[in-house]
Structure formats: C-alpha cells, structure tokens
Amino acid sequence: MSRHIYQHQEPFVFENGRELIDLQISYEVFGELNADRSNVVWVCHALTANANVLDWWPGLFGTDDLFNPNDYYIVCANVIGSAYGSSNPLSTNPATGQPYYLSFPEFTVKDLVNAHQLLAAHLDISQIEVLIGGSLGGQQALEWAASKTIAINQLIVVGTNAVHSPWGIAFNESQRLAITADRTFYANHPDGGAKGLKVARSIALLSYRNYITYDHTQRDTDDNKVNDYKAASYQNYQGEKLVKRYNAYSYFYLTKAMDSHNLARGRASLEAALAGINCSTLVLGVNTDILFPVDEQKFIARHIPNASYREIESSYGHDGFLIETKKLTAIIHNFLENKKEYINELV
Ligand SMILES: CC(=O)SCCNC(=O)CCNC(=O)[C@H](O)C(C)(C)COP(=O)(O)OP(=O)(O)OC[C@H]1O[C@@H](n2cnc3c(N)ncnc32)[C@H](O)[C@@H]1OP(=O)(O)O
Numbered sequence: 001m002s003r004h005i006y007q008h009q010e011p012f013v014f015e016n017g018r019e020l021i022d023l024q025i026s027y028e029v030f031g032e033l034n035a036d037r038s039n040v041v042w043v044c045h046a047l048t049a050n051a052n053v054l055d056w057w058p059g060l061f062g063t064d065d066l067f068n069p070n071d072y073y074i075v076c077a078n079v080i081g082s083a084y085g086s087s088n089p090l091s092t093n094p095a096t097g098q099p100y101y102l103s104f105p106e107f108t109v110k111d112l113v114n115a116h117q118l119l120a121a122h123l124d125i126s127q128i129e130v131l132i133g134g135s136l137g138g139q140q141a142l143e144w145a146a147s148k149t150i151a152i153n154q155l156i157v158v159g160t161n162a163v164h165s166p167w168g169i170a171f172n173e174s175q176r177l178a179i180t181a182d183r184t185f186y187a188n189h190p191d192g193g194a195k196g197l198k199v200a201r202s203i204a205l206l207s208y209r210n211y212i213t214y215d216h217t218q219r220d221t222d223d224n225k226v227n228d229y230k231a232a233s234y235q236n237y238q239g240e241k242l243v244k245r246y247n248a249y250s251y252f253y254l255t256k257a258m259d260s261h262n263l264a265r266g267r268a269s270l271e272a273a274l275a276g277i278n279c280s281t282l283v284l285g286v287n288t289d290i291l292f293p294v295d296e297q298k299f300i301a302r303h304i305p306n307a308s309y310r311e312i313e314s315s316y317g318h319d320g321f322l323i324e325t326k327k328l329t330a331i332i333h334n335f336l337e338n339k340k341e342y343i344n345e346l347v
C-alpha cells in the first residue's frame, strides 16, 4: 500500500461555478500496474469511508481476496469533502489562512467524479478494467461511466441509484437538521456539531439496517427491563463511534452531495444517460435494503444495454454491501469470468 496526495495545479471549478485554487486529492494504490496497463481496479468509496479500501472492504479487497494487489492495480481516492485527506471544509482556505468550515464550496457527485478523473489523468490511467462502488460510491461510478471520459471495461455498482430518491434526501435532511440543531456547528471549531453528528449517525443507522437486523442483534432478553435497552445503547454507541473518527462539516457537505446525484442533470433523461453507458455492467442489490430499494438497481440494469442484475440475500439491509463480502465475491467472480452469460439479461 502507498498513500499519496495529488495536488492539482490549476483552479478546480465546481458545477456551481465556485472554485478551489488548491485542490488536493488523497489516494492510495495497491499492487503494480501491468505492462499493458490493463489491470486497473478503481474503487469509489461510500459516505464515511476512506482511500484504504483494504481496510473498509475486507473480504472483497485484500491479499487473499478477489481483488488483490498481486493481480490488480487497485486505486481508491478520497472524495472531496471527506474527513480523510482530500480538500474538505476543515482544510485551510488560502485566502484567509483559516479553515473553510461552512464557506467551503457546495459540491455534487459530478464534482467528486470530475476531481478523481483529474487524478486518473495524472496517474496516466486511460483505461479502467473494473470500476466499482456501493451506495454513494455506486453513484460516483455511474457518473464516471455516464461521463464517458475514460474507457471502462467493467462496471460494478452495488446498492445505489441513478437519481437520489426523495426518501434518501429526506433521511439526509433529517440528519442535517440534527447537525444544525447543535448550535456548536456554527462555532467554526473542528469539533463543532459533534452532538448533532452523533444524532445524525443514529438516524442514518435506521436506514442502513432494518427491523430484522435490530430484532436479531438488539432484542433484550430481560422481560423485567423498563430502561437501558440494548437498541438504545447501540444507537448511542454507533453515533459516538462516528464522532470519534469524523466531523460534522464533512458529513453535512457529503450528504448534500448525495442529494445532488441525478444522472439526468445536463443529459436528455435518466434513461438516456443509462442507455449511453457502454461497458459491461453488473448491478447488485441487497434484498432488505430500505434506503436504496432493489427496484432502483433493477431500473439501472434495465436501462444500461449490457447490464445484469443480481440480488444478495442479507438481513443487514443497505450496509449488506459492506458486510456480505462472501456473497459479493461469488457473484462478482462469476461475472468477471463469464461475462457473456451476464449480458442483456432482462430484470
Ligand atoms: C478509521 C476508521 O474507522 S476507517 C472507517 C471505517 N468505516 C468505513 O469505512 C465506513 C464503512 N463501514 C461501515 O459503515 C461499518 O463499519 C460497517 C457497516 C461495515 C459495519 O458496521 P459495525 O458498526 O462495525 O457493525 P455493527 O453494526 O454490527 O456494530 C458492531 C459494533 O457495535 C457494538 N454494539 C453492538 N451492540 C451494541 C449495543 N447494544 N450497545 C453498544 N454497542 C453495541 C459492537 O460492540 C461493535 O463495536 P465495535 O465496532 O467497537 O467493535
């Protein structure tokens, strides 16, 4: 593994016209590029992950896994806005010498992709063998493929959509309401909004899992209990766990970026945008995902000409895309080995 920073030498212009004059992209690479540069696996990460894909997607990415650094040149870059190294609201604004906080430009999924395409050009990558992502990562991967700025041979998207849903936006807005209700968010301090962020993550968890997950893991066995329930403790724990490794500003901006996702923006329609994706594509859904229900993935697969849809059974809901790596591995391995069988399947 090696960790790098790409410093873009020109102003980076966002979709909304605002600029960053010193865009930085933090990224990691694993493995070696082969002689004909045909072994690139580019990973787009989800909301709070980072560039170390071997760390957050073990079981699918690792020395003993399907995507391993012995066979592939694996690149994972940190998205703009994230707390893990690329330009973000806690970066220093060169105009003031202070962190941006809420003066950081708002950005879209398209902006995240445009920035990473600059990195791909810097790395002299003009062909990606496998482009893969789940959730917000899948939204980026679809935007990459629809932009057609780089050759992608195989596209794999998991638990994602072509346009972010009203339901998804509502969850994100409720999380932002929690963050902005914490007035420390406006204090311009790196820990600003921490209590709000804790609530935001506990709200998000409800959408990442479902009734069954909670029933399986958080049901109390003591019938005499009238307080201190396991499920309550779990919500607190998960909220605090995120606060320890993230910040409210990055979270606020990234949820807004997710809301912006719409492949139809600047294109004729959603269907036309998907129809223009010309790579062999595998679309995966998790049967219990309530945040990105499988109908959203079936829609994607129906409209990309060379796409197939496969469904994973899991009790984990949306987070199943991070957890069910054995099932993902079996399906993806089959897809990579037997592409022809997967093409043009109707769903
Ligand atoms: C520096 C870094 O951390 S890198 C970033 C890592 N994260 C990412 O990249 C984002 C992607 N990953 C994720 O979103 C998550 O890690 C997932 C979805 C893959 C897995 O979620 P997890 O929180 O690990 O699993 P799960 O929901 O089962 O919760 C288990 C945790 O809750 C704790 N827990 C379970 N029940 C309870 C309860 N009733 N009360 C308190 N704590 C509880 C467990 O002890 C465990 O704690 P631990 O994480 O400290 O080991």
Ligand SMILES: N[C@@H](CCO)C(=O)O
Residues within 6 Å of the ligand: 046, 047, 048, 049, 134, 135, 136, 208, 318, 319
């Ligand atoms: N659990 C994921 C979000 C769901 O896509 C993350 O924290 O990145």
